[in-house]
Amino acid sequence: MPFDPEAAGVLGGLAGLRAAEPASPGEVPRWRARLAEVGPDPTVEELREGGRFEVVERAVPGPVGAPEVPLLITRPVGLSEGAPVVYHLHGGGMISGTGRTGVAGILREWAEPLGLVVVSADYRLAPEHPYPAGVEDCYAGLVWVALHAAEFGGDPERIVVAGGSAGGGLAVAVALMARDRGGPRLAGQLAMCPMVDDRDTFSARQMAGRGLWDRRANGAGWASLLGEARGTERIPPYAAPARATDLSGLPPAYIDVGAAETYRDEAVAYASRIWQAGGDAELHVWSGGFHGFDQIAPDAAVARDARAARVRWLRRVLDR
Template sequence: MTYNFDIELQPWVSMLPTLDVSDPVAARAMLVQMSASIPPFEAPEGITITSGEAPGPDGEPDVPVLIFSPNDQETDRPVVVYAHGGGFVTGSADGDLALPAQMAAEAGAVVISVNYRLAPETPFPGPVEDCYAVLLWVEKNSESLGIDPARIAVAGVSAGACFAAAMTLMARDRNGPEICFQMLDIPVLDDRCSTPSMLAYPDAPIWTVKSARDSWRHYLGPDASGDVPAYAAPARAHDLTGLPPAYVVVSEYDPLRDEGIDYARRLLGAGVPTELHLFPGTFHGSGGAIPAAAVSQRMRAEALTALKKGLQS
């Protein structure tokens, strides 16, 4: 397959590793090794990052969180419950600091980043139930967190966007909390891995079709059948009515591209206000891997603009 990558991304492609998650332990070790060469993170001015814990799902451990708070002492700020990416099997809240910190700084929001349990050690439904437990905790503790319970948004990147989409379904079906906005950035949504983009871009940079299939295998567990629940794979949801307004980002040369487009189209068909952005010449994770490129900066700026608007409701 010939890829017409954005001119600023092209020189970097050959230097980017593919995230092979067939062996989750090895994948995690590779990411730790790569992160050792990255300069220490510095929070934006006016943002404080603290650690906390939310009560876990019934009978399960508490869920660690990172809390990104503006230092303005306001008591009615919006809040974003954020889930990091990593193919269900890698990543952590501590390893994904830049985007939630920027959300807090530019949207004036408290951002709660969920350190959910990882597969395959904890397959579905554990990780997404961790995220929903944090959502419940945020609403219950709105006063102490200094947030407005009427302005709760969810957001996530890649596998984290799967959890964000699932949280909206769970909140609708379980009578709350009320969510005002969902931001789905290069989302993982469909375990069937059979869309045209999956077939067209099997060897795309960073995230291949094999990686996608391996990650779903780890997340759904050894006992998974063809009857996969919508809370695991939101693309399988039959009814998308009553969900919050959405902003969906997809990349042109991403095997996941079409499942994001299809989900956005179905949200619109269900009467959900939805904004869909496809960025030409990009691939899965290119915005985070090559943040200085103009297209990466545009992706980030437009997502933050949409988030700020979504939090005004």
């Protein structure tokens, strides 16, 4: 599969990072250290951008018997009360990232133009905390957000759960949990290049060794989360949502993915199965897009189109 030529221009400069991607759970600490060197997450003060955004950190009750879940509650300064809420789950292959990962871009591109509150969860990571720690943290955070939205100026009836990569997989898993547990009624689920299937797909094999986060690194993420159970029939749908047998009764979904990346086929299959269940899903497969193209090559035309399409979908869903 060819890469978009405009976006692919950045890949040469990332060869060192690509070479450092983990091949096993034992390499996760080295991978995290490498990420911290290349691009550390912004501080809370940096996210405030000199008074442009309000940013508050708060720890809320976690799953039963587990630690509290740190949440980052952010909003444009001067935002009216009763604003829609995006509940954000960060990416990082289930093994890296923090509640601040990716938030700066979401504040500028979603929160400010659409008038949103953004709440980002800092869930526990594998392999130190394998399934179900991370997804249960995410669900506990969502329950708290729905119950307390009015306290930080949010509308509990207009919550969209969103994430990219591992965060995309967690977003759809949390939507499944909310349906099955009679939890918060979500306005939508937005999954960017979601990590939803622990089994190998054709696109994972096709793109092995190419682009970012290929089959080898993805395997390290899943092995960290699931251990030796990965690939067996013992995997529950909240761990790998592609395993879900019933995708009916879910909130409207937005799913996008690059045509030239590991997660292409699992994302397309997930959207197709929502349609087969009679649900509402909007799917975009971006020609030539590799994993993370929209953030790594933000000025490429395909990256601008991908980011703009998400904003249009959010506006439509939240205006319903």
